[in-house]
Each structure stands twice: as C-alpha cells, then as structure tokens.
Amino acid sequence: xxxxxxRRRSTGRTTLSxxxxxxxxxxxxxxxxxxxxxxxxxxxxxxVKLAATQxxxxxxxxxxxxxxQRSAVVPVLVPLLSNALFVDVLEAVHRTLFPLGYQALxxxxxxxxxxxxxLLRTYLxxxxxxxxxxxxxxxxxxxxxxxxxxxxxxxxMELTTAPGVHSxxxxxxxxxxxxxxxLLDRGYQRIAFVAAQLDPRTxxxxxxxxxxxxxxxxxxxxxxxxxxxxxSIRLGAELLDELLRTRPxxxxxxxxxxxxxxxxxxxxxxxxxxxxxxxAIAGFNDLAGSDQMVPPLTTVRTPRTAIxxxxxxxxxxxxxxxxxxxxxxxxxxxxxxxxxx
Amino acid sequence: xxxxxxRRRSTGRTTLSxxxxxxxxxxxxxxxxxxxxxxxxxxxxxxVKLAATQxxxxxxxxxxxxxxQRSAVVPVLVPLLSNALFVDVLEAVHRTLFPLGYQALxxxxxxxxxxxxxLLRTYLxxxxxxxxxxxxxxxxxxxxxxxxxxxxxxxxMELTTAPGVHSxxxxxxxxxxxxxxxLLDRGYQRIAFVAAQLDPRTxxxxxxxxxxxxxxxxxxxxxxxxxxxxxSIRLGAELLDELLRTRPxxxxxxxxxxxxxxxxxxxxxxxxxxxxxxxAIAGFNDLAGSDQMVPPLTTVRTPRTAIxxxxxxxxxxxxxxxxxxxxxxxxxxxxxxxxxx
DNA sequence: CTGAAAGCGCTTACAG
DNA sequence: CTGAAAGCGCTTACAG
Numbered sequence: 001x002x003x004x005x006x007r008r009r010s011t012g013r014t015t016l017s018x019x020x021x022x023x024x025x026x027x028x029x030x031x032x033x034x035x036x037x038x039x040x041x042x043x044x045x046x047x048v049k050l051a052a053t054q055x056x057x058x059x060x061x062x063x064x065x066x067x068x069q070r071s072a073v074v075p076v077l078v079p080l081l082s083n084a085l086f087v088d089v090l091e092a093v094h095r096t097l098f099p100l101g102y103q104a105l106x107x108x109x110x111x112x113x114x115x116x117x118x119l120l121r122t123y124l125x126x127x128x129x130x131x132x133x134x135x136x137x138x139x140x141x142x143x144x145x146x147x148x149x150x151x152x153x154x155x156x157m158e159l160t161t162a163p164g165v166h167s168x169x170x171x172x173x174x175x176x177x178x179x180x181x182x183l184l185d186r187g188y189q190r191i192a193f194v195a196a197q198l199d200p201r202t203x204x205x206x207x208x209x210x211x212x213x214x215x216x217x218x219x220x221x222x223x224x225x226x227x228x229x230x231x232s233i234r235l236g237a238e239l240l241d242e243l244l245r246t247r248p249x250x251x252x253x254x255x256x257x258x259x260x261x262x263x264x265x266x267x268x269x270x271x272x273x274x275x276x277x278x279x280a281i282a283g284f285n286d287l288a289g290s291d292q293m294v295p296p297l298t299t300v301r302t303p304r305t306a307i308x309x310x311x312x313x314x315x316x317x318x319x320x321x322x323x324x325x326x327x328x329x330x331x332x333x334x335x336x337x338x339x340x341x
Numbered sequence: 342x343x344x345x346x347x348r349r350r351s352t353g354r355t356t357l358s359x360x361x362x363x364x365x366x367x368x369x370x371x372x373x374x375x376x377x378x379x380x381x382x383x384x385x386x387x388x389v390k391l392a393a394t395q396x397x398x399x400x401x402x403x404x405x406x407x408x409x410q411r412s413a414v415v416p417v418l419v420p421l422l423s424n425a426l427f428v429d430v431l432e433a434v435h436r437t438l439f440p441l442g443y444q445a446l447x448x449x450x451x452x453x454x455x456x457x458x459x460l461l462r463t464y465l466x467x468x469x470x471x472x473x474x475x476x477x478x479x480x481x482x483x484x485x486x487x488x489x490x491x492x493x494x495x496x497x498m499e500l501t502t503a504p505g506v507h508s509x510x511x512x513x514x515x516x517x518x519x520x521x522x523x524l525l526d527r528g529y530q531r532i533a534f535v536a537a538q539l540d541p542r543t544x545x546x547x548x549x550x551x552x553x554x555x556x557x558x559x560x561x562x563x564x565x566x567x568x569x570x571x572x573s574i575r576l577g578a579e580l581l582d583e584l585l586r587t588r589p590x591x592x593x594x595x596x597x598x599x600x601x602x603x604x605x606x607x608x609x610x611x612x613x614x615x616x617x618x619x620x621a622i623a624g625f626n627d628l629a630g631s632d633q634m635v636p637p638l639t640t641v642r643t644p645r646t647a648i649x650x651x652x653x654x655x656x657x658x659x660x661x662x663x664x665x666x667x668x669x670x671x672x673x674x675x676x677x678x679x680x681x682x
Numbered sequence: 683c684t685g686a687a688a689g690c691g692c693t694t695a696c697a698g
Numbered sequence: 699c700t701g702a703a704a705g706c707g708c709t710t711a712c713a714g
Binding site: 367370382385 | 683684685686689690691692
C-alpha cells in the first residue's frame with residue numbers, strides 16, 4: 001500500500017456519496033433530493049431515491065446534526081412516568097412527531113428543578129429541533145438556558161398569557177373550583193381537600209378549592225390535609241384514615257388526584273364508611289380504574305391526549321417558523337359526576 | 342473583509358479549541374484530558390478542566406459521535422408505558438446509566454414487532470453505546486439489525502441460555518406455575534386462567550398454569566379465558582363477568598396481570614360474589630394498589646427494579662469490553678399471599 | 683507524554 | 699437547476 005494514500009477510518013457505512021455515485025449526481029444534489037428540498041429536477045430526485053433504497057441508505061444523524069446545527073430530537077420533560085397522566089401526554093406527542101421524522105426524547109425530572117436543569121443542559125447540547133416542558137416552575141438558569149438556546153419551546157399542562165411564551169393546557173384552578181362547586185351543590189357542608197406531592201399544579205387546584213369555598217363563605221383551613229409525599233393509592237388510604245381520625249366532621253373529600261381518591265375509597269370501604277352516604281369522595285384526572293371503583297368515582301377528566309397532540313402541532317409550527325395564531329391553548333376539562341358524590 | 346479569509350459558519354458555541362487555547366495546550370490534549378484518558382500530565386489535566394469550567398464548555402455530542410463512531414445514547418425498547426412494570430424498569434435503567442454519562446432513550450413498541458424494527462433502524466443509526474430490548478419475540482430482520490450493528494445488547498424480562506445472548510429476568514412460566522400450585526394447595530378445585538394482550542410473557546405464564554394443572558391431573562381447557570385486547574382494570578371486570586356467566590363452576594381465578602385482577606376483584610364486589618369465600622382471585626406483578634384492594638390481592642411480586650439495575654450493569658460491562666461472568670441472570674420472583682386467595 | 687494532520691458524513695454558502 | 703469547496707466540532711492514527 002502506497003504511503004501517499006489518504007488515511008481512512010473505515011466504517012463500512014453506506015454514505016451519501018455512495019448514493020450519489022450510484023445515481024450519478026453530486027452528493028449535494030443527493031442530499032437535497034433526499035431531504036425533499038424543492039428545486040431539484042424530478043428525474044434526479046427519483047434516481048437518487050431509488051439509489052438510496054437499493055443501497056439501504058440511512059442518513060447519519062450525527063453528521064447531519066453537526067453540519068446543520070440542528071438534530072431531529074425533541075426532548076419532552078415530564079415530572080414522572082408513574083403518573084399515567086404524563087404517559088398519555090408522551091404517547092400523543094410521540095404519535096404526532098415520529099411519522100414526521102422527529103424523535104421524542106423522554107426526560108424525567110422527578111419534580112426537581114435541579115434535575116430538570118441538568119437534563120436541559122444535557123439535551124440542549126444535542127441542538128434539539130424543539131422542546132416540550134411541563135409547567136412554568138423552573139430555575140432561573142433553566143429559563144435562561146431555554147431562551148438562550150433559541151430552540152422552540154411549548155409548555156404543557158398549565159397556561160400563561162406571558163408574551164412570547166407558548167403553552168397548551170387547561171386551568172387547574174378552575175377545574176378544582178368546578179369540582180368544589182359541584183360538591184357544594186350536592187349539599188355537602190364540610191368539604192375537605194386532600195393532596196400529595198404539592199407540585200405547582202396541585203397547589204393551583206388547592207387554590208381553586210379555596211376560592212370556591214371562600215366565595216360561599218364556607219372555607220375552613222382545618223379541612224385541608226396536605227402531604228409532600230409522592231401521590232399513590234396507598235397514601236390516599238392513609239390520608240383518608242388520618243382525615244377521619246382528626247376531622248370526623250367532614251362529609252366530603254376532594255382528593256387532588258385519582259390515585260389518592262381510589263385509595264381513599266378503598267380505605268372507606270375497609271372502615272365501613274358508606275360512600276357517598278356518610279362521606280362523598282371525589283378525585284381529579286379520571287385515571288384508569290376510576291370508573292370501575294365501587295362506587296364509581298366522581299372526578300375531573302383532563303385532556304392529556306389532546307394536550308400531547310396540540311402541543312406537538314404547535315411545536316411543529318414553531319419549528320417550521322410558521323406563525324402560531326394562539327400561543328396559549330386552553331383545552332378545558334370535563335366534570336365526571338359518578339356515584340361517589 | 343478580505344476575499345481570502347476562510348468562510349465560517351459561525352455558531353457561537355464554545356468549542357474544544359477555545360478550551361485548549363485558554364489552557365495553552367493542543368485540542369487533542371484537551372480532548373484527552375476531558376475524557377479522562379490516562380497518560381496526560383496531571384498538571385495539564387487540571388488546567389484543561391479549569392478552562393472548561395471557566396468557559397462553561399459542553400462537548401458537542403454530534404461531533405463526538407461522528408468522530409468516534411459511538412454516541413452516549415442507550416435505547417431501551419419496551420412494549421408499553423401504560424404498564425407500571427416497564428416504567429419501573431426504565432426508572433432503574435436511567436438511574437444507573439445517567440450518572441455515568443449515558444442517556445437512556447425510551448422506545449415504545451406497542452407489542453408490535455414491525456414497530457420495534459422501525460425503532461431499531463432509527464435508533465441504530467445513532468450508533469448507540471448499548472441497547473436494551475424486551476424479550477426475544479422480534480422479526481428476523483430486527484435480530485439481524487442488532488447482531489450486525491455490533492452494539493452490545495441485553496434482553497429484559499425473559500431468560501435464555503442461547504450462546505452469546507445476554508438476558509436479565511426471571512422465569513415467567515415458573516412464576517405462574519408457583520401461583521397455580523399455591524391455589525391448588527389452598528384446595529381450589531376449578532381454577533380459571535384469565536389473560537389479555539397475549540404477548541409472549543403472558544403465554545409463558547399460561548404455559549406455567551397449564552403445566553401445573555396437568556401435573557395435578559386437573560387441567561381443563563375450558564377454564565382458560567384469553568383475550569387479545571390490551572390489559573386494563575376495566576377489561577378485568579368484563580372478563581370476570583364473562584367468566585362467571587359462562588363457567589359458573591369456577592372457584593378461583595388466576596389473572597395474568599394485576600390490573601385485570603384488580604378489575605376482577607371490583608367486579609366481584611359489584612356482583613356480590615364473596616372473595617375468597619365463593620371465588621378466590623390472584624394476580625401477577627404486584628402493581629400499585631394491589632395491597633390496598635379489599636380484600637388485598639394475592640399476587641406474584643416481580644423484580645422489575647432489580648431487572649433495570651442488573652441489565653444496566655451488565656450492559657455497562659459489555660460496553661467496556663469487560664467479561665460478563667453470567668450472561669443469563671435470573672432474578673426470581675416472590676409469591677405474595679394476601680387475603681384474596 | 684504531547685501534537686499536527688486527517689478524517690468522520692453530512693450541509694451551508696457561494697457560484698454559475 | 700446543479701456542483702466544487704469548505705466547514706461543522708470532535709477523535710483517531712500516526713509520529714516523535
């Protein structure tokens with residue numbers, strides 16, 4: 001082998017040049033044809049696509065990202081996967097973006113702004129095409145990372161009217177207000193609010209509960225039972241026990257999430273507390289199983305699939321540089337009155 | 342501006358060269374220092390690291406992947422996120438790999454081999470550092486894609502003794518056998534098996550159920566109720582209804598998954614069927630809420646967190662080229678006898 | 683132990 | 699509408 005040959009780091013990979021050679025065009029033309037850039041003769045496009053198929057060509061995402069300074073990755077930052085809520089959002093986002101060539105990259109923050117900041121730093125280094133984040137509760141540094149990156153970003157679950165900020169969600173506070181009003185309508189006198197995790201959306205729900213009861217002149221701070229522990233069926237059962245022990249006068253409980261409410265319902269059954277006769281129980285989110293409980297659980301159905309789809313579509317528009325008519329999309333909620341209230 | 346200046350595509354990004362310049366070393370040395378490659382003078386390493394920190398340098402993953410032909414990404418392919426089982430596995434994998442600089446990339450196959458093949462093609466193009474896949478049920482093409490990529494791969498949930506194949510899981514069949522044997526021990530005479538989804542692991546459980554009853558001379562094919570529909574609490578309720586309508590003689594039901602069993606338990610309650618007096622109910626996986634049911638659900642606890650951790654550690658060894666003592670790691674299971682049986 | 687050169691596989695910017 | 703040149707930001711392979 002001659003000493004003057006160029007050094008090669010063989011990878012065996014089929015490259016754009018291979019495709020171009022077979023199609024008898026330049027690599028640039030092949031690149032343009034494959035990306036569907038307009039302004040390439042139809043005949044050449046066909047030849048290039050055929051060659052690519054014959055060779056089983058798959059573009060190298062790293063090379064593409066390096067050259068174009070933009071990858072096809074879309075990080076989606078959610079607090080948790082153990083809440084079915086976010087799984088539904090993710091499914092919808094993925095279903096919308098994947099067919100268009102984007103890869104949703106799931107990041108779990110565990111409700112920790114520091115973790116989110118760390119994930120953001122890691123993911124932003126990949127020069128993502130877009131970004132989806134949950135709510136507005138983050139570190140100032142995280143906010144600056146997002147803004148400074150120039151990456152289009154849509155906020156999930158909550159709404160804002162702040163200029164230049166894009167969001168898709170519903171009013172957590174109003175939804176909780178509506179549920180509380182429903183319980184008042186039913187004639188319940190001492191309505192407790194039981195919550196866990198105490199993340200921003202939970203606190204907004206607490207606010208909706210308070211506002212409603214205050215307006216009715218019925219607010220009593222002692223009827224709030226708030227735990228920072230992670231939400232779960234088991235915790236719901238424990239909190240119901242505690243509630244009935246310490247506030248035996250309550251006649252209705254509004255749990256901030258359905259897993260708690262399901263646990264509460266099961267605990268009531270164990271304690272032989274009649275629902276809704278002695279105690280009404282209501283939840284939030286309409287998670288799997290809530291309609292199967294005995295009695296079926298009254299709750300608020302939240303539009304997570306719609307949030308996933310709508311946020312992906314909004315992001316798509318932003319990534320294409322298209323104008324977004326409505327930067328804040330309210331998808332509403334639905335009161336599901338069942339037999340537990 | 343002079344015509345002879347090199348054209349630049351400014352990106353503003355802080356690069357390795359910036360760090361090298363500040364540290365007064367060559368970029369190669371800076372690269373080696375930052376990657377912790379041994380054989381760099383300690384003093385230089387320190388200078389480089391300081392410079393990197395001062396400049397807030399973040400390596401470009403695309404450039405790194407392109408030059409080294411290897412990224413820090415580890416795709417993890419699971420059937421579903423709506424089953425808490427896989428969420429637990431993913432959490433454990435992420436928790437193990439992220440601190441070491443690897444990014445778990447979640448891929449959802451929806452139990453569809455074609456979808457898995459498609460995901461594999463997409464993710465393999467990123468030259469992942471490693472790969473985690475669920476079970477062994479895939480297309481021949483998918484198998485070849487994995488083998489041909491040379492990317493280290495560990496299989497989750499099931500076990501194999503096939504040479505050169507790495508797996509971490511437990512015996513689905515044996516676990517189901519054990520549960521069935523427990524029900525026999527308790528004296529139940531007509532034990533039904535109710536399953537949904539009918540994925541490979543579910544069918545292995547069915548096999549364990551059959552083998553146990555056959556060995557006891559008690560197998561009756563009419564006591565199997567199999568539905569290809571996705572598993573859910575609601576479906577469990579429906580299947581219990583159907584079972585009691587069409588096989589009123591059953592005195593125990595073994596559901597292939599806890600969501601079905603929970604639904605079955607709730608349906609029994611609605612139908613005023615005493616559990617376990619008139620009908621015993623057992624599940625599989627010990628999902629959230631099973632211990633809170635009324636009565637608490639007898640089930641099999643499966644080691645999903647341990648599977649996530651152990652598979653990540655095995656993959657780590659493979660990625661480092663270290664020998665793996667045990668290519669097939671059986672993490673076992675635990676029979677959880679509670680009050681429903 | 684350190685470095686100058688070349689290359690990874692694409693796309694951008696400039697010409698024509 | 700098409701292409702030759704250069705560059706994206708790293709690391710590999712070779713020297714010394």
